[in-house]
Amino acid sequence: MTELGNRYSRGQLAKSTGVKGETIRYYENCGLLDAPARSAGGHRIYTKDHLRQLKFIRRCRELGFTISEIDGLLGLADAQEKSCEQVRLTTAAHLTDVRNKIKDLRKMERSLKELIGQCEINSSPDCPIMDVLFS
Amino acid sequence: MTELGNRYSRGQLAKSTGVKGETIRYYENCGLLDAPARSAGGHRIYTKDHLRQLKFIRRCRELGFTISEIDGLLGLADAQEKSCEQVRLTTAAHLTDVRNKIKDLRKMERSLKELIGQCEINSSPDCPIMDVLFS
DNA sequence: ATAAAACCTGTAGTTACTACAGGATCAAGT
DNA sequence: ACTTGATCCTGTAGTAACTACAGGTTTTAT
Numbered sequence: 001m002t003e004l005g006n007r008y009s010r011g012q013l014a015k016s017t018g019v020k021g022e023t024i025r026y027y028e029n030c031g032l033l034d035a036p037a038r039s040a041g042g043h044r045i046y047t048k049d050h051l052r053q054l055k056f057i058r059r060c061r062e063l064g065f066t067i068s069e070i071d072g073l074l075g076l077a078d079a080q081e082k083s084c085e086q087v088r089l090t091t092a093a094h095l096t097d098v099r100n101k102i103k104d105l106r107k108m109e110r111s112l113k114e115l116i117g118q119c120e121i122n123s124s125p126d127c128p129i130m131d132v133l134f135s
Numbered sequence: 136m137t138e139l140g141n142r143y144s145r146g147q148l149a150k151s152t153g154v155k156g157e158t159i160r161y162y163e164n165c166g167l168l169d170a171p172a173r174s175a176g177g178h179r180i181y182t183k184d185h186l187r188q189l190k191f192i193r194r195c196r197e198l199g200f201t202i203s204e205i206d207g208l209l210g211l212a213d214a215q216e217k218s219c220e221q222v223r224l225t226t227a228a229h230l231t232d233v234r235n236k237i238k239d240l241r242k243m244e245r246s247l248k249e250l251i252g253q254c255e256i257n258s259s260p261d262c263p264i265m266d267v268l269f270s
Numbered sequence: 271a272t273a274a275a276a277c278c279t280g281t282a283g284t285t286a287c288t289a290c291a292g293g294a295t296c297a298a299g300t
Numbered sequence: 301a302c303t304t305g306a307t308c309c310t311g312t313a314g315t316a317a318c319t320a321c322a323g324g325t326t327t328t329a330t
Contacts (some may be wrong), residue, residue: 009296011307019307023290030286032222041295043308056269077265084262088254093245098240105237108199112230112254118212119223127219127228134191135287144327146276156277161318176326178277202317 008046017054024054031068032057032074065094143181149176152189160167165202167192202228 014021027033033053036044053074060070069090074088076083118128149156162168168188171179188209195205204225211218211225251262 009307011243020288023286025309026287039295041308043295052269059268061286062243063246064240073265073268075268076262084254084264087262087264091247091251095244095251098243099248100245102237102244105199105233105240108197109230109233109237111198112233113225116223116230117219119219127211127222129219129222130208133194133208134187134212144276155319157319158317160278165317174326176277177279177324196317
């Protein structure tokens, strides 16, 4: 089916997706990316399908999905029925995670800002940041 | 100097700082936490100084400082002069990191929200989230 | 004295890659 | 056909900051 002008080396796949060659191999080991055919000499021969799949993986990673979440999503891509709802749930759960992380970081941000603020007021010989932390 | 009623086991130290016993050992291996004296049988005997130091480490970790940043801060705690400025710089640099992370996560949040939004509109048999990601 | 709790060391697992080492193969030019 | 340089192959080890054993010793409480 996929035959004409449809062969990519690992390097070409890397270039067109922005995913490093070594990482592509890693995804294959993980079972995330389908194992491609091999040349007589053992080199991997990828197709347009791999390209599509890898682009999907990269996008999901950029959105902060973990490998196993992506694995789940790829599994759902095949199973039709009910899968849409599952995808939505996975995405929603991930959104919650992201929001919690933001909350934590905001708390850190406030504390760090406060620590630095102490410095501006300061004129004592001791470091006020250390004073607060090392109490 | 530190002698009376001033001996803690690893477990006691763990309980009073909220840092797990195994993690305490890890910090010692890292060189973060000073190696304590040992009993005849080889058990670690901590002092109030260790308690103080470990609390400092825990606070810094909660604020997102890396181990090596904390190592740096602890080094500065001794060296007096100029160290306050260094502490402030380390803290400021860390604050920038935290803010960048927040920015990234916000971008993720927006995208995820958008993806989920697609679902609410949707009535087609295909999953709109997958459609967008798997394009 | 005995038994349970806590401790000891060293090693391996976690996540998502990245970076080698030491070869083999491929593609292009002559 | 041959050579050369780029790319590819495998397997392993390293990264950050822990966590979790296994298999044994010590401490503490009764």
